[in-house]
Structures are given as structure tokens and as C-alpha cells.
Amino acid sequence: MGTTLSGDDVVRLRISDVQSETADCVSLVFDVPADHEDRFRYAAGQYLTLRVTVAGVEHRRCYSMSSSPALAEPLRITVKRDPGGVVSNWINDTVVAGAEIHAEAPQGRFVLDSSDRDIVAFAGGSGITPVFSLIRTALATTGRRVRLFYANRSADSVIFAGVLRGIAEEYGDRIAVHHHLDSEHGVVTPTALRTFLAGVGDAEYFVCGPTLFMDAVEATLRDSKVPAAQVHLERFVAATPVDAAPAAGDEVTDQVIIELDRRTTTADYRSGNTLLQTARMAGLKAPSSCETGSCGTCIAQVTEGAARMLNNNALDDDEVADGWVLTCQAMPTTKTVRIVYE
Secondary structure: OOOEOOOOOEEEEEEEEEEEEEOOEEEEEEEOOHHHOOOOOOOOOOEEEEEEEEOOEEEEEEEEEOOOHHHOOOOEEEEEOOOOOHHHHHHHHHOOOOOEEEEEOOEOOOOOOOOOOEEEEEEEHHHHHHHHHHHHHHHHHOOOOEEEEEEEOOHHHOOOHHHHHHHHHHHHHHEEEEEEEHHHHOOOOHHHHHHHHOOOOOEEEEEEOOHHHHHHHHHHHHHOOOOHHHEEEEOOOOOOOOOOOOOOOOOOOOEEEEEEOOEEEEEEOOOOOOHHHHHHHOOOOOOOOOOOOOOOOOEEEEEEOOEEEOOOOOOOHHHHHOOEEEOOOEEEOOOEEEEEEO
8 A cells, every 4th residue: 555666656546435426426535645645746646647447458547636625535436437448337336445546646727826816717517616616615715716617417417416415515605606507408508608608707717618618718718808827628539639630731740859858859750640659659658647638748849840739728828838738639740840848
């Protein structure tokens, strides 16, 4: 328990409890030993990357903490069964208290900002997990007010339903929770979102959920003239992919020069590969986690040449202007590209 695996920044953590949230969702509570407490300190909204082996194949998956670091709770993640989801189904079907899982230290940028603006959150299905941690932490540590739009298929699929009722009773008019059930009102529409936003003043917006839900919320916020800097998105399912084929004006890339761990490696480029895939094919152990353009773990700076990103939900405009890219989403667009990892 709590052993750091040789040659890797992964810790074997014991599961102290498995809590059933709904018929297709469980929470795993971890026992973090004293010698790893510093490594596993986290901010509300961050996630763990788990490494599990199912049927002899190792998988990496990111799961947000549903616990609040401000409430002295044990570290907890919440995992909903996903049709066809190898790891989420394995967790729901087989994991029991006393089992051990390999986990990397918490990461993620979907965290509370330093402003005192009110919080408006949108969650769809299991997207409530990081939002749940965020709003509970904000209510406990600040005077900010919270409005939550929470969409689910039906009443029996609402995760944390009872706790949300308790929070509403405890904090009164500081929090307003709006439940949208597809079984009663159909899928979420822009009209429903605009109605929810009516009367909202200056706020910070946090959005997490299925791709179509997030796209609808993002478009509605954009149409409502909400500044992009005040909109925080968390995706762990890749957005609708942008065409990875070369775009007009792209040069044919011959080589990628990679600076990592004080070593410089020159790799031949294979058409269609991202910079992260190129690094791996060169035998390098480049940092990565979610591989959907959300977490920022794989960032590197382009210091020569250029690259374009297919998806970007982690870097702001200033970082992109300075040459930073998410290598899991970055396609080289010049004859030679040099990248430098942090």
C-alpha cells in the first residue's frame, strides 16, 4: 500500500471504501498513506490518472475528484459506467474495498479562479464530479454564490442528488440548483440554457459533461457575449475531431526535434501523427495523461517551425501566442519543428 512503482511517478493506493451513487455509478475512496500526502494534495476540480490492467492490457484513465479538499474529506473519485467503457465498467463491476489501484498525482486546470465573481456551473451526467468538488469548496471557503444547471437522463441517474438537496438547505440563497431531466423535458436546448441564464450578472462559468451538452452550453455562452476568459471547460471525451489532414498552407514535415529530459532527439516525421505520437515512436517517454486536449500535462513549446492543434481546452491565448502546444493534439505544419518540454 502506498508504494511508488520503480521508475515511474505512480503510486499504488488502497481503496478504503466503494460507495454506490446510482445504479451505474460508484465512488472510490482512497486511503492515502502519510508518506504520500504531499504528492496527493489537490485543488477542487482536478483529477487522478489511474493505470489499470484489464484482460492483460494496461489502460490509463482520468477521473475527477468528487471530494472537496476544503472539507477534510478522504480522496474520492466518482466513476459512471460508460457503454463500451473498458475501465469504467471494470471499476463498477469488480473493484471492492481493500483492492489497490495505481494512480498518478492529481493534475488539471479546471480549478477555481482567484476572483470573487459568482459561479455559474453546467454539468451533464457524470460531469457533475469536478463541478461538485468546485461548488462545495467555493461555498465552504468563500462568500461566492453558486448557480448549477444539472442535466441527466432521468431522476434515478442523478449523482449526488441527496447531498445536493442538503447543500441547498445548508446554504440557502447562496446556491440555486436547477435539474434538467431529459425524460421530462427532452434534451437540453439553447432555449432552456438561455432561460437559466436570465438575470445572471458578472460570473465565472464552469462546464463539464458530454460533448454535445458542452458544445450547446459553450455556444450559448458565446452568443450571450460571456468573455471567453470567464468560461472554464473540462473535457475528457474528445470534442468533435477537427480534420487531421494537412491544411492549406501546411508544409510537408520531414523531422521533429524534441528536447526532453536534457536530451535532444531528432525524429523522422510520419504523416498524420501528432507531436506526442512522434515522440513516442522515437522511444521517448513524453509526459501525457488525458490525450483529449484537456489537461495540459503534455504541453511543450514550439521554438522552431510551427504546429496547429486539433483541440485545445487547456491553453489560453497568451500561452498559444508564446508557442505552447498540447503535443497530444499538435500537428506539425513546417518542414522542421523543434519542441521543448518543460
